Structures are given as structure tokens and as C-alpha cells.
Amino acid sequence: MSTYNGEDPAMLLFTPGAANEPHEGYRTLRDNHRIVRQPGYDGAMEVIVSRYDDVCWALRHPEVFSSAAEAVDIGQDQPLIPLQIDPPDHSKYRRLLDPQFSPKRMAQLEDGTREFVNRLIDGFAGRGTCDFHEEFATPLPSTIFLLLMGLPHEDLPTFLQWRDNTVRPDVELGDFEGAARIREQTGHDITAYFETAIESKRKDPDDGLLSRLVHAEIEGRPLTREELLGTCHLLMLGGLDTVTATLDCSVAYLSHHPERRRELVEHPELTGAAVEELLRWETPVQMVARVVKQDASIGGVEVKAGDRAIILIGAADGDEREFADADTVSFTRQANRHVAFGGGPHRCLGSHLARLELRVALEEFHRRIPDYRIPAGTELVYSPGIRQTMGLPLEFEPEPVRLPSSATAALGRA
Numbered sequence: 001m002s003t004y005n006g007e008d009p010a011m012l013l014f015t016p017g018a019a020n021e022p023h024e025g026y027r028t029l030r031d032n033h034r035i036v037r038q039p040g041y042d043g044a045m046e047v048i049v050s051r052y053d054d055v056c057w058a059l060r061h062p063e064v065f066s067s068a069a070e071a072v073d074i075g076q077d078q079p080l081i082p083l084q085i086d087p088p089d090h091s092k093y094r095r096l097l098d099p100q101f102s103p104k105r106m107a108q109l110e111d112g113t114r115e116f117v118n119r120l121i122d123g124f125a126g127r128g129t130c131d132f133h134e135e136f137a138t139p140l141p142s143t144i145f146l147l148l149m150g151l152p153h154e155d156l157p158t159f160l161q162w163r164d165n166t167v168r169p170d171v172e173l174g175d176f177e178g179a180a181r182i183r184e185q186t187g188h189d190i191t192a193y194f195e196t197a198i199e200s201k202r203k204d205p206d207d208g209l210l211s212r213l214v215h216a217e218i219e220g221r222p223l224t225r226e227e228l229l230g231t232c233h234l235l236m237l238g239g240l241d242t243v244t245a246t247l248d249c250s251v252a253y254l255s256h257h258p259e260r261r262r263e264l265v266e267h268p269e270l271t272g273a274a275v276e277e278l279l280r281w282e283t284p285v286q287m288v289a290r291v292v293k294q295d296a297s298i299g300g301v302e303v304k305a306g307d308r309a310i311i312l313i314g315a316a317d318g319d320e321r322e323f324a325d326a327d328t329v330s331f332t333r334q335a336n337r338h339v340a341f342g343g344g345p346h347r348c349l350g351s352h353l354a355r356l357e358l359r360v361a362l363e364e365f366h367r368r369i370p371d372y373r374i375p376a377g378t379e380l381v382y383s384p385g386i387r388q389t390m391g392l393p394l395e396f397e398p399e400p401v402r403l404p405s406s407a408t409a410a411l412g413r414a
Contacts, residue, residue, distance in 0.1 A: 009048060010036065010040070010310075012028055012029055013048075013287070019384040019385075020381065026050065026314060027318070029048065030315055030318075030319055033048070033050070034300075034301075035047065035054065037307065040308060041176065042176075044308055045304065045306070047307050047310070049310070050316065051299065052317075052321055053322070054298055054299045055311055055312065057298060058309070059342055059346070060345075061296075062087060062090075063087075063294065064294055065309055066086050066292075067288070068291060071084070071290050071308070072289040075180070075184040075185070075186050076190075076230070078229050081093050081230040081234060082094055082231075082234075084230070096213075096218050097231070101350055101351075109144070113357060117360055118368070121365065121368050121369070124136075126400070128395065128397060129395055130393075132394050133388070133392040136361070137243075137251070141357055142156055145235075145236070145240055149208050149209050150201070150207065150208015150210050151210065162189065162190055163240045165182050165185075167383075167386055168388075187233075190236065194232040195229065197210060198229075242354065244388060245284035246278070249278070249282035249388075250282060251392065252389055252392060253281070253329075255372060257329070258371075261371075263331055264366050265371075270331045271363050273331050273336075274362065275359050276333075276338065277330060277333055279341075280317045280336060280340060281329050283313060284340070284387045285313065285340065285386050286385060287311060287312050287314065288310075289309070313340065317339060368399060369396050372394045372396040374393060375393055
């Protein structure tokens with residue numbers, strides 16, 4: 001449980017344990033602190049936006065709530081593209097990248113993704129136990145990312161360490177300087193890696209996404225070094241972290257609510273809608289950072305240029321002003337306009353890939369392992385910001401030994 005002291009609304013988000021059960025804190029903010037503007041941890045003014053309509057407005061108005069590089073420093077050596085480039089320049093990068101992640105292109109990955117999901121399940125189904133986070137939720141999107149980019153699988157441990165250093169650095173809670181040092185060094189390491197990889201693809205092109213970007217043109221010219229590095233840095237973080245976090249949160253929820261899990265086992269056709277509802281209810285990316293670029297009024301509160309802003313998409317997704325019976329998880333919910341993928345011009349570039357990975361993962365996991373549970377006495381701990389479990393042990397009835405199909409074997413050789 002959160003240790004919120006009732007005085008500082010921001011503490012509803014950042015106290016130890018707040019990420020484990022965030023909904024009570026979200027509700028308090030929405031109902032009692034619609035828009036918060038107050039000094040942050042370093043004295044700079046900070047704005048917190050929590051209601052659905054206000055969150056959507058902020059996301060759709062980057063001229064006020066900008067995601068430019070000063071909004072968040074994660075040690076990057078150059079702006080993350082397209083996230084930290086606002087319109088109008090943002091549009092040219094989306095025109096380049098959106099076709100690479102289109103629904104049609106992502107649909108072509110379904111068969112291979114399904115085979116790889118089953119290969120992962122083969123690794124623990126006969127054992128009757130697994131750490132879902134380590135053995136499934138982490139390797140699934142991470143391996144697909146490396147395959148898409150055309151990068152060697154043996155580099156995965158390094159990428160995962162960089163991910164953790166960036167998103168959840170190993171420091172004491174509140175050690176902002178220590179976290180900044182880790183992120184800065186990690187940013188330099190990521191830049192050095194991709195400088196080498198980019199030069200390699202320039203000399204020896206292939207069919208991977210990185211090679212296509214290296215040889216692409218934007219407005220009639222090749223991408224610059226800084227543009228390529230900023231794009232690669234962002235793709236790495238998005239490709240390695242958010243689907244893992246979403247799978248962790250979804251399966252933890254289904255473990256604690258077996259009646260919901262049985263719905264998916266008995267009616268697998270509901271899985272697509274279940275993905276959307278679990279994205280709404282769990283919203284792994286709790287918040288996004290912005291910086292106020294011009295004075296404005298939102299929710300009756302004046303915000304000023306230079307203010308930092310925290311846009312609480314997790315709180316917005318539980319807002320009863322938008323969602324009927326918002327506290328009820330329903331896999332038949334209609335018009336589920338959640339903002340788990342953000343909104344406005346910076347809406348998540350990889351949302352179609354994420355939906356594919358999540359749907360296929362839950363379909364195949366429940367087909368193979370329909371009844372699972374978290375061992376008695378286990379206390380799950382979630383990371384803040386991007387909610388991910390620090391390990392997710394599961395128990396289930398062991399599956400009889402299953403010989404891999406030729407297609408699975410072929411994927412393994414690849």
C-alpha cells in the first residue's frame with residue numbers, strides 16, 4: 001500500500017508501493033486535485049494532469065505540453081525521434097516510420113510470433129513452474145525487436161541491461177543524482193553501439209529495419225547521424241520494455257482473478273478485447289513527461305511556460321467520467337477509448353506491433369496453460385512509472401512433453 005501522507009498530491013504517485021495498487025491514488029487525484037501545480041522535488045514548478053478529458057487535451061496540444069528533449073532526460077545524447085520532436089517537424093519522421101509499423105506489415109509477423117510464443121512455452125510447460133517475467137514476458141518482445149532491427153540475438157543481455165539502467169536504475173528511492181549518472185553513462189554506451197551498427201549496415205545492408213533506416217531518405221536526403229541515433233535509441237526502449245510490462249501486469253491480474261482468466265480460456269475470441277481492457281485497467285505506462293511551452297489554462301488552472309508536467313494516462317484510463325463502471329474489468333466493454341498508447345501526434349508508434357504480440361501471447365498461453373496461479377505467500381512488487389513486476393512466479397499443471405513442429409524448429413534455427 002502507498003504511504004501517502006495526505007499533504008502532497010505528488011506523493012500519491014511516488015511513495016513506496018504506490019505502483020502496486022495505483023487506482024486509489026489515481027481516484028484521489030482525479031476527484032480532489034484535478035490539476036496540480038506546485039513545486040517539485042527540486043523547487044521547479046510541476047503540473048500533474050489526471051482526468052481523462054484534461055489528459056487528452058494535453059496530449060493533443062504539443063504546442064502547450066511539449067515532449068521536447070527538456071521534458072525528460074534519460075541520458076540520451078540526442079533527441080529521441082520522433083518522440084522528442086514536436087509538430088510540424090514531427091510529421092516528417094512519422095511519415096517515414098509509420099509504414100514500417102503499419103497494421104498490414106505487422107499482420108505478416110503473426111505466424112512467426114505464434115510459433116516463437118510456443119517455443120518459449122515449450123521451455124517451461126513440462127516443468128509446472130516458471131518465472132513469467134524472466135522466461136516469457138521479457139524474451140518475447142525483446143527477441144522480436146532484435147529480429148525486426150536485424151541485430152544479433154547475442155546482444156540481448158546488453159540491451160536488457162541498458163533498458164533497466166534507463167527505465168529503473170538500481171539506486172535508492174529518491175537518489176535522482178545517482179539515477180542520472182547511470183542513465184548518462186548508459187546513453188553514451190547506447191550511442192556508441194548504434195554508431196557501430198549503423199556503419200555496419202551502411203557497408204553491408206540487409207532487410208532489417210535498421211538497414212532500411214540507414215538507407216532511407218527524408219525530404220530527399222539521408223537521415224543524419226543524430227537522426228539515426230535518436231531513432232534507434234527510442235526504438236530500443238519501446239521495443240524492449242512496454243510489452244514486457246503489459247504482459248506482466250495482465251497475467252498478474254488474471255492470476256488474481258481466475259473468473260476473468262476462464263473467460264479467455266473458454267472464449268479465446270475475446271482475447272483482442274481483453275488486451276484493450278487490460279491496457280485500460282492496468283495501464284503499464286502510468287505517466288508521460290512534458291514541459292509547458294507557453295502559458296495556458298487547463299481545468300481552470302493557469303500553467304506557465306517552463307513548468308514541468310506529468311500527464312497521468314493511468315489515472316485517465318480509470319476515469320468514471322469517460323468509462324462506465326470504470327472500476328469493473330469487462331472484456332465486452334464497448335467504445336474502449338483508453339489512452340494507454342498515448343494520444344495526439346505522439347501516439348505510440350509501435351501500438352500495432354504491441355497489440356499483435358499481446359494478443360498472440362495471451363491466446364497461446366491460455367491454450368497451453370489454462371490454469372495457473374501465483375504461489376501462496378508471494379508478494380508482487382511493481383516498478384513505478386512503467387509498471388513491471390520484479391519477477392512473476394507461476395505454478396500450473398505440467399504439460400505432457402510436446403515435440404516441436406518443423407516451423408518452430410525452423411524459427412529456432414533462424
